[in-house]
Amino acid sequence: MDVSGGNSSDGTGGDGGDGDGTRGILSPGAMPDVFRVDRLEPSADLDDLVAVHWRVAWDLPAGREHESLVLSYPAVNVSFEPDGAWVTGPVSGTYRRRLTGRVAVPAVRFRPAAFRSLVDRSVSSLRDRVVPAGELLPLPPAVVDGIRAAPDLAAARPLVEQWLRGLPRRRTDEQAKLDAAVELVERDRSLTRVDQLAERCGRSVRWLQRAFADAVGLPVKQVIRMARLREVAQRALTGDVDWAAVATDLGYTDQAHLVRDFTAAVGTPPARYARSAR
Structure with a gap:
């Protein structure tokens, strides 16, 4: 889920070294005041797999919208959307999204090469693509529902990490x-x-x-x-x-x-x- 377009990558721009997590978001000062990004570091045992847990939310009144543009980081994300869980491959350029309505999405951004340890395909096959997460990873519907129902990122993170710990990995x-x-x-x-x-x-x-x-x-x-x-x-x-x-x-x-x-x-x-x- 990307604040700049479709079900995509971390709308915060990731952990690029800036303290407020807005690096990568173009014109961050123009973001609506009802827009919020939360970020949490992974647990130590998942640090080699996960770059950051994040949750983006906005609540725009009817008739109001905002177009966001992000200069993307090289990463795969899994986002837990109202319509299901999605894997977004690395984005080759910029990403746009028109923000409307009320949305809150928890997600996880993997380290640049780490997602390859979870799948048996080249990550380049996911470039600029959005794929249902269940097509690539074991992901029971009950897990998705629990993560989406979490009231905040602090509640979602342990559920995401419990799921990640159960996945087979081939880290090299x-x-x-x-x-x-x-x-x-x-x-x-x-x-x-x-x-x-x-x-x-x-x-x-x-x-x-x-x-x-x-x-x-x-x-x-x-x-x-x-x-x-x-x-x-x-x-x-x-x-x-x-x-x-x-x-x-x-x-x-x-x-x-x-x-x-x-x-x-x-x-x-x-x-x-x-x-x-x-």
Whole structure:
């Protein structure tokens, strides 16, 4: 369930290092005041599988709506919606959603490569797709009903974790290395090319590309690109921005390259986005 479109990924933008969980949400200050996101860390024994538990809720009066746009993180989510439980594969770009009515959805976001340990298929087969969770994972209807009925995230989390502990897993060292590689991209803005990441990981470019396609579900280049775009959007909220300096800092060939890339993803140039976001 994504605040930006369909049954999709964590509408908070995930745990990208910002304290309020809004990283990835474009123009977070424009979100309705009746919109709420709650996030909780996983229990220690599930830390290698789960990135974050989250719950998104809004209550808009009849006739009122809000369109949300999110620069997505590389992750698979399972959300427990009013119409059932859904697996949303990694989103290759931005996601839009028009918010209406009254909705509250608990969900779990997996670590970038961890969902591969639960399924016998490449995660790239789930890219930009929403699939009923029961088609991929053992998920009794009673479990879904119990999680959906939980009054808040604190009540939903133990039910979700009890279900996750019962799933068969095939965790590998390779998946752990890929999770670390994605974390490195999110943390180190000097990593702007696939060959740089491969060198830091001590692997070949070809290995990294194959492994990302299988377990993360997105091309390495796309993961790096979306991390840079989230950083551009975050810096736009800080006030007056030297976009030429930002372009250099994030490894773009020049400011025009940054502007083209951001505009293609968001639909507006970064300077105009900055003015509207403020």
